[in-house]
Amino acid sequence: MRARSILLHTTLVATIACGRTAPGRAGLVYYESYDPRSLDPALSTDVPTGEMVTLAFDGLTQFDPDGRLEPALADRWTASPDGRRYVFHLRAGVKFHNGTPLTAAAVRASFLRVLAPGTRGGRPWPLYPIAGAEEYAAGRAAGVRGMTLRDDSGLAFTLTEPLAIFPKFLAMPVASVTPAPAPPELGQRPIGTGPWRFVAWQHDDALTFARNPDYWGGAPLADTLIVRIVPEPLTRAAEFEAGRLSVIEVPFGETARWRAQHPGWLAEKPALRVVYVALNNRRGPLSDTRVRRAINQAVNVPEILATVYGGRGILARGAIPPALAGSDTTRRAYGYDPAAARRLLAEAGYAGGIDVQLWRTASNVELSRAAQAIQSQLAAAGVRVELVERDASSQREAARKGQADMVILDWWADYPDADNFLYPLFYSGSFGAGGNYAFYSDAVTDSLILAARRTTDDAGRTALYRRIDDRVYAAAPWLYLWFPKDLWAHRPDLGGWDLPVIFNGQRWTHARVGGR
Amino acid sequence: MRLVGRRLLMTLPTLFGVLVVAFLLLNVAPGDPVAAMVGERADSATIARLRAELHLDDPLPARFGHYVWGVVRGDLGRSYITQRPIVQDLEERFPKTVQLALAAMLLAALCGITLGAVSAVQPGGVFDRLAMLVSYLGVSFPVYWVGLLLILVFALGLHWLPPSGSGGLAYLVLPALTLGMRSIAFLSRITRAAMLDVLSSDFVRTARAKGLSEATVVLRHGLRNALVPVITVLGLDTGSYLTGSILTETIFGWPGLGRYVLTAIEKRDLPAIQGGILFMSLVFVLVNLVTDLLYAKADPRIAYD
Secondary structure, eight states, rough: OOHHHHHHHHHHHHHHHHHHOOOOOSSEEEEESSSSOOOOOOOSHHHHHHHHHHHHHSSSEEEEETTOOOEEEEEEEOOTTTHHHHEEEEEOBBBBTTTTOOHHHHHHHHHHHHHSGGOOOOOGGTTTTTTTTHHTTTSSSSSTTTTTEEEEEEEEBBBBSOOTTTHHHTGGGGGOOOOOSSSSHHHHSOOOOSSEEEEEEEEEEEEEEETTTOOTTTOOOOSSSEEEOOOOHHHHHHHTTTOOOOOEEEOOOGGGHHHHHHHGGGGEEEOOOEEEEEOOTGGGGSSSSSHHHHHHHHSOOHHHHTTTTTOOEOOOOOSOTTTTHHHTTTTTOOOOOOHHHHHHHHHHTTTTEEEEEHHHHHTTTHHHHHHHHHHHHHHHEEEEEEEEEOHHHHHHHHHHTTTEEEEEEEEESSSGGGGGGTTHHHHGGGBGSSSSSTTTHHHHHHHHHHHHHHHSSSSHHHHHHHHHHHHHHEEEEEEEEEEEEEEEOOOOOOOOOOOOOTTOOOSSOOEEEOOO | OOOHHHHHHHHHHHHHHHHHHHHHHHHHSSSOHHHHHHHTTOOHHHHHHHHHHHHSSHHHHHHHHHHHHHHHTOOOOBOTOOOOHHHHHHHHHHHHHHHHHHHHHHHHIIIIHHHHHHHHTTTTTHHHHHHHHHHHHHHSSOHHHHHHHHHIIIIIOOOOSSOOOOOOOOHHHHHHHHHHHHHHHHHHHHHHHHHHHHHHHHHHHHHTTTTOOOOHIIIIEEEEETTHHHHHHHHHHHHOOOOOOOHHHHTTTTHHHHHHHHHHHTOOOOOHHHHHHHHHHHHHHHHHHHHHHHHHOTTTTTOOO
């Protein structure tokens, strides 16, 4: 009995305390599933860090929620006809949160800082197209020769070769502009030009931002934005249902229930992501195109998408997501045909079937389940799959070193362009760590990918993208699965928020609680 | 005091052993710390440069010597991932872990010992059967499930408490209950068993024969003498709670040590894992020391010399 009265007492005290401390009811509350690395743009190599950097900082360009490129700190730019030289003109009157004015020198200093070896950020590549950037990063040059100040408000970039999508590279968080010289502890107390000023960061708990009333793009409508760190999806769902998170990605387990009970909460959009199984094109039987095609025919992808993934995706008939120019949704899919798969395997000399390993990681529950479904379906066609389960880090290492036959993976866009789904994933120079986990290598594909990068005319580039995707699809370097559709829920009283197709496409400036 | 000093000195070899094992295991385990630093798309030149800058390609003995020298000076290094000093990270998380651990232990001690003691007074009685059912359930239900169930009932159903996060006392209740659940169950069973043992011994019969009240018999003669095994369990549990609790902290978004080390492991953040393990070992060793000293307090027959 005593135990019960103590419990009751604790609960009562707690309830009273709760009334006092419930946070962020009036403001906006977003979440991350783990603590960002840092708030230093130079360290933004993962999604939580990139999203937080996007709140406090701006780049020369930016993406809107639909992934369209927009002017940001540069209000206009020009490209030379050959696409090798760009001039960016800075927006006038922009100030950092500490009151110092934005200058072209600060932009240059920010880029140098990202490239400087001592920064140890790990993501200098978005700036590598600038002539001399790679040499500077390697410590072989004192400056970056392709980056020059025109005056206080203009910067010229000369690239190593034409790159039509260079302005998109500059919208990535790593290319954000920081004050010069960079303030100490920039990663803990960021000072940017972005819509939100940094207020506080309790690690593993929450970040607090306040509106920047002087934001050049119009001050945010809400006063505060709290970003909580909530690692567990079901806890997030509870927090959302209790009204303590403004938006949330719908947990897979809740898909059907929320679709039925709260359709008004939901927002759905095709994401710039692809889910696939990389087939190591250089290992054993998988080096035979016929075997890889057989695998694509032996798996009933629509069924797995509908059951394991809650139908939250669009069947992949290529690597370019449907929202991007260059995607071809009418391409003929391999289609589920186990008998044809068996015939192809026999034709390749594997009438008795093959034995392969499929790597998966438990930290991605849905993909892990999909791997299991793939295993059982492939068995029916004579492909005997052994599932290898490792943590994400070990899996990544094995995949990068080419030690895994098959790995189930997803790929998130860094910039909204088909190039982001071709150059890293299928260019032979991107083997392993660069993103080409299938170790797919084809001279024609390589030259087409490079040609597309050099093509300044949009229609011509789109045509090339489609051709590349056609060619690669026919070679079946992957088991093509699906393009995820993001399914998010927002509180009924949240207005002005739009589900972004890319992680850094949402700045929360138009969002507010109450009044849609 | 001399005893404490000697015992503290004896912890040094233990900690050094932990350091050696942790260092070696981490460095032979698969997974590249640089891979987590560069993210999903990188070029091999950057990776090679980062490895060189972090001395990851140096011979193992040299790296170990460098690390030990840092530890001796009280410097656990900086995280590869966040670039923050590890000591600062631990300083930030540990108070949160202590808060949760103490709350859980307090709850466990109060509920567990009470349940166990009261059950032992009338073994086989209604209360005893009920209490043992509760403790069976407490031991059998996984922490994960209990945590989510508590959120469902107290946060979503009754709206009494916040589902997760940290802040005032209200935020402490559900995680402490989740974390303490197993201890409540264990403690009640162990207290009951020890009490039954003690209550059937000769001196208790003598005490009753002297005409002492039942309360005095149970509390002064019974409970006090049943405390040694209880302290053992309390000590072990406190030690493990103070070193963080990954599941409870993850479910309730509690910013403690457990999650810190888990994140570090996922990213192969070697300095953070090593520093975390070393710190946890230190805490564990110290808690064990305190437990040993408490034995002597509870039972004067136990002496250390």
